[in-house]
Amino acid sequence: MATNEIRTVRRYSRSSGLAFLFSLPGLLLLLSVVLAPIITGFYYSLTNSSLISSEPTSFVGLQNYKSDVFTATFGEALRVSLLITFFSILTQLSTGYVIAKVLARSMKGTSFFVSVIMLPMLLTPVAIGMMWSLMLNPDIGTIKWLQSFVGLDINFLSSSGTAMGAIIFLEWWGHLPFVVLVLMAGILNLPKEIIESASIDGANWWQTNLRVIIPMLAPVIAVIIIIRSVNAFRMFDTIFVLTSGGPGNATVNLPFLAFKTAFTYFDTSRASAISVAIVAIVMPVYFIFLKMTKV
Amino acid sequence: MKTSFIGKVSGYFLLISISIIIIFPVYYTLSTSLKTNADAQLFPPKLFDFEVTTENIRYLFDNEEFYAAVRISFLVAIFTTLLVVLAATPLAYSLSRMNYPGKKLIVLLVTLVQVTPAIVLLVPLFALVSKFGLYDKVITQVLILSALILPFATWILVAFVKSIPYELEEAAFVDGASRLQVIWHIIRPLLTPGIVTVAIFTLIGAWNEFLVPVIMSESNAKPVTVFITRFITEKNIDYGLLAAACSFLFVPVLLFTIFAKRFIVGGLLAGSVKG
Numbered sequence: 001m002a003t004n005e006i007r008t009v010r011r012y013s014r015s016s017g018l019a020f021l022f023s024l025p026g027l028l029l030l031l032s033v034v035l036a037p038i039i040t041g042f043y044y045s046l047t048n049s050s051l052i053s054s055e056p057t058s059f060v061g062l063q064n065y066k067s068d069v070f071t072a073t074f075g076e077a078l079r080v081s082l083l084i085t086f087f088s089i090l091t092q093l094s095t096g097y098v099i100a101k102v103l104a105r106s107m108k109g110t111s112f113f114v115s116v117i118m119l120p121m122l123l124t125p126v127a128i129g130m131m132w133s134l135m136l137n138p139d140i141g142t143i144k145w146l147q148s149f150v151g152l153d154i155n156f157l158s159s160s161g162t163a164m165g166a167i168i169f170l171e172w173w174g175h176l177p178f179v180v181l182v183l184m185a186g187i188l189n190l191p192k193e194i195i196e197s198a199s200i201d202g203a204n205w206w207q208t209n210l211r212v213i214i215p216m217l218a219p220v221i222a223v224i225i226i227i228r229s230v231n232a233f234r235m236f237d238t239i240f241v242l243t244s245g246g247p248g249n250a251t252v253n254l255p256f257l258a259f260k261t262a263f264t265y266f267d268t269s270r271a272s273a274i275s276v277a278i279v280a281i282v283m284p285v286y287f288i289f290l291k292m293t294k295v
Numbered sequence: 296m297k298t299s300f301i302g303k304v305s306g307y308f309l310l311i312s313i314s315i316i317i318i319f320p321v322y323y324t325l326s327t328s329l330k331t332n333a334d335a336q337l338f339p340p341k342l343f344d345f346e347v348t349t350e351n352i353r354y355l356f357d358n359e360e361f362y363a364a365v366r367i368s369f370l371v372a373i374f375t376t377l378l379v380v381l382a383a384t385p386l387a388y389s390l391s392r393m394n395y396p397g398k399k400l401i402v403l404l405v406t407l408v409q410v411t412p413a414i415v416l417l418v419p420l421f422a423l424v425s426k427f428g429l430y431d432k433v434i435t436q437v438l439i440l441s442a443l444i445l446p447f448a449t450w451i452l453v454a455f456v457k458s459i460p461y462e463l464e465e466a467a468f469v470d471g472a473s474r475l476q477v478i479w480h481i482i483r484p485l486l487t488p489g490i491v492t493v494a495i496f497t498l499i500g501a502w503n504e505f506l507v508p509v510i511m512s513e514s515n516a517k518p519v520t521v522f523i524t525r526f527i528t529e530k531n532i533d534y535g536l537l538a539a540a541c542s543f544l545f546v547p548v549l550l551f552t553i554f555a556k557r558f559i560v561g562g563l564l565a566g567s568v569k570g
Contacts, residue, residue, distance in 0.1 A: 033442030
């Protein structure tokens with residue numbers, strides 16, 4: 001213990017100049033691209049500035065928050081964000097668990113299937129979204145054709161419920177690889193003896209999974225939920241190209257609302273107020289991330 | 296555990312079904328890019344027995360606007376990768392092996408980027424970028440993307456640095472080596488797989504990026520991801536042409552998946568097991 005402290009103190013004094021030099025490029029990037037806009041954004045949120053108006057900016061206090069943050073539109077967008085996050089993670093965990101269990105059996109061809117399952121995570125989301133909008137075309141789309149085999153004819157993008165379904169499906173599709181690969185690594189790291197002894201003791205398939213394997217995977221599942229919720233909450237590309245937030249505002253989530261306010265209505269101050277509110281909403285997750293960080 | 300015959304059959308059934316769900320949109324994109332516009336808009340669609348044509352691909356590459364977008368995509372991806380590797384590698388080493396004032400602030404900022412949706416930063420950044428005359432420039436996209444990718448890259452590299460036993464460095468210090476010598480001769484070779492992993496993730500991430508360029512570019516610095524969205528507004532979408540442009544985005548990534556699978560899986564686990 002004592003030697004440890006001495007070592008730390010010596011390392012600190014000998015190398016803090018070098019350490020500062022090492023972290024300087026990263027720090028400069030973060031200060032200019034992260035800290036500067038956060039401070040400016042907070043300032044904008046208290047003014048009436050706009051990207052197109054030439055009138056001088058004036059200070060309006062909390063006006064933007066009163067008129068724009070606590071509105072039905074914002075609440076609706078928050079609901080859409082939370083629904084996408086909740087249902088995409090729920091479906092990914094349930095399907096991902098079954099797929100990961102099968103892959104962890106290391107049958108013949110597993111490596112090939114891992115390569116295939118990895119793909120969605122790497123393919124350009126905006127291009128995938130564009131191609132799905134062709135496939136979902138209500139007149140000549142491939143999905144219409146596939147539905148005809150089971151006697152259905154749903155125009156997915158025309159009603160709010162099915163449009164949300166399409167968005168959640170694409171979020172599921174695009175990030176399933178991450179969930180499968182992390183779960184698979186978690187399953188492969190489990191002590192085999194415990195699982196085997198459970199089945200020797202007469203536990204059936206359901207009992208082994210629900211009472212033995214899943215509880216042991218809890219830390220891995222927690223990490224997946226936290227990382228995925230951050231990503232699903234910020235979903236943007238697919239919504240932009242597939243539904244543009246429609247029909248109506250049915251698929252406008254918080255990032256898309258901030259984008260539209262800033263770059264369709266050119267209302268910087270309102271968009272900034274919405275952005276500050278988004279930061280406030282993700283704060284709990286921020287503290288969980290800081291807790292998990294050990295450097 | 297031995298897997299039963301029924302277990303095997305149902306396992307393969309599941310894996311093949313999920314593979315079809317994954318491959319179908321990709322196959323649809325690649326095959327449509329090789330169809331004539333008439334074939335591409337047939338209903339019911341011809342999935343396999345269509346007439347193969349390269350007219351879409353040739354038309355695309357004769358199109359100067361597309362050619363310019365390809366150039367921008369490559370420039371942004373390559374320079375972002377360079378900058379991320381150059382900034383994240385020393386940062387990761389200093390975070391995992393050194394103690395210095397300001398370290399806490401860096402961890403706070405890095406984590407903040409990780410949890411904050413990028414749009415929150417991009418709204419005020421757009422105003423700053425316009426003010427300083429940096430709008431519609433490659434360098435702007437490179438700097439912003441680098442900062443957004445930096446956290447993920449840093450945590451992957453921190454995991455890699457920590458997997459190198461500290462005793463190796465300590466032994467070299469005892470033998471009288473300086474910190475820089477230790478880094479160059481011991482850390483650098485052992486960290487190479489980590490750096491390759493980060494480079495691959497950054498290349499793919501920057502290549503696929505849409506939100507930053509759609510806000511920060513107009514005509515001079517428009518990458519392929521933004522170029523393809525012009526097809527949305529057109530009344531008569533040219534299916535073959537759009538599919539060819541999307542295929543162009545997919546092909547480098549498909550090649551990466553074949554040749555760099557090990558790094559991608561390893562990096563994903565290193566980045567998430569840490570958090």
